[in-house]
Amino acid sequence: MGQTNNDERTPTLLDDMFSVANKRDQAALARLFDHFVPRIRAFCLTAQPGSNLMADDIAQEVLIRIWNKAHTYNPESASLNTWVFTIARNARIDYLRKNGRYQTGIDPDFLWADDEDENADPFREAQQKRDQDTIRASLKQLPSDQRQVLAKVYLEGKTHKETSEELNIPLGTIKSRVRLALNKLTVIIRR
Amino acid sequence: MIRYHPSIELLTEYSSGSLSLAKAVAVSAHLEHCKECRTQAHKLELVGAELFSDPAIPTSDQQLNQLKTNLLSKITNGEIESSFDKYGQAAPSVRMSKLQSGRPLSSESKYQIPKSLRQLIPSFYDDLKWMSLSPAVKIATLSNEKDGTQVALTRIKAGAFIPSHTHTGDEFTLVLEGAFSDESGVYKKGDFISRDARHKHKPVVTKDAECICLTVTEAPIEFTGWFTRLLNPILRKHHPSTS
Structure with missing residues (x-):
């Protein structure tokens, strides 16, 4: 069953998040890298094929954020996948704006919330x-x-x-x- | 009670991050008013999260080892800072600093400017550069986007109306203060109205208070009355889609 797999996988990544938050555990960060960075890069490369620079930049942003903000992550408010997806999405919007695709004076930072803690x-x-x-x-x-x-x-x-x-x-x-x-x-x- | 909401298509584009920033301004300002749409947008994010976390993607990739070694040591040593780490902080506090600097409180301070608009409206509605279309109707441009979309505010006196007009492209209107009505309904604070190019209407503001609306237009509106037609060149001149 696919679900059994998932049940085994999710706690591990969650444990890693808590180790990063509470113990500044670098090995846990490395495991989160292994899981998420290929997905973040795929997410970027499908939007901008061949743009490895953008993919690496956004992967870097997300990883920094995991390291710096792991303590603010609340599993009662959003799943880890959702949390990382919204960070990657926001970083991609920000990147595309700075690099001209949107050609806009509007700053997206206040338009997309990272994660809502509402009613957690x-x-x-x-x-x-x-x-x-x-x-x-x-x-x-x-x-x-x-x-x-x-x-x-x-x-x-x-x-x-x-x-x-x-x-x-x-x-x-x-x-x-x-x-x-x-x-x-x-x-x-x-x- | 908010009765008019963005369509599921718009919320999907917002949640996936594909919506243009001008349109996202209107959607996110509506979300601040509307818990139902916040919940809907969040559910739509779950779809993105599932597609994003596709298990078919291999979790370890030899090519990434260099990036990994390089990045992890820099991050854990605090050598690189996030370049977009502005999220989650309070929106610009220009408004507060104005108040603190002893600026007399105008009647305007009763209005709360939505968080997503504060980057475009740094202090009060009154401080914007308003252009009068008629004694009762004023417009202030907030942003002219390179793709031709305009973000603006329309401010109409209590009981007044906007002359009959059509839309030449898609238009979103969000009621920020007051209320207005047209042939199709009554729209109150927080209501989000979508109009397309076929739509012709004549909005009337309720008698109890002035009405301030956010509008996001892909093309200028066109007045259809005999005299008001004379205003069309002015509207075109100020709209980014035609300049």
Whole structure:
């Protein structure tokens, strides 16, 4: 079962986070590097193919943040994957702004919160874990066209419109594929 | 009670980080008002987190060893600082320092400026450079983006209306203070309204208070009345999509 694997994996990374926070454990940081850096680099390279410089820069930012902020991480508020994902996402937005893709005077720092500590509680932790298990299982069942558009939006950082232009598929079709996918993952809470 | 929210598409683009910064200004200012959308945005982040943590990616890569050795010693020795470690700190405290410097409190200080707008509105709404469109309607530009999107504030006196107009591109409006209505409904503080190019409307502000709205427009609005049409060249001149 995939879930058993995951149950064994997650506590280890969590333990490492606490060792980094409380014992300044360098070996734990190295294990977090091994797990997250390949994912952070893949996340960057899929948005900007060939841009190893950006990938390394963002990996560095995330690792610094893990080292400096591990004590602020609260597992009752967000899973470690989510915490690292939002840091990597924010670092990527920041990088792209500084390097001209967005051409803007707006500073993204106050527009995306790293993680919300709002209503952190053990109940929420359990609920999030259930949500994530559902999302993980449902992602595997998604038809490839729906998974493709989700990957474009989340991993490549494309808007629906950019996805539509790139795949040469009408915008309405892209929107409905994303919506269908999100419905299957049961992440839409209203309407 | 907030009744009008950003679409799931917009929240998805926000959560994935693909939304343009101008549009993200409007969405994040709405999120400050709306717990429901914050919860929704957070759920959408879980999707990103799952895709991001794909187990198919090998966890150890020989090529990364050099980066690893180099980086870890620098980090643990405190030799490199984060270049974006501004998150989580209080937004610029310009407002506070103005207050402390003995500036007389204007009637404006009753307004709380959303955190995500403070970088664009360093002190009070009154201190912005307002351009009068009519005795009752003023506009202040907050940011002209290179992609042609404009972030601006519209300020309308109590009971006044904006003359009938159409939108030539997508427009988002967030009610920051007061309320207004049009043919489709009544919009109050925190409500987020999306309009596209086909939409024509004539908003009227409620009689009890002035209304301040944040607008993010891809193209200038166009007035459709006989006399108000004369304003269109001015609006075009000030909009980044046409300059």
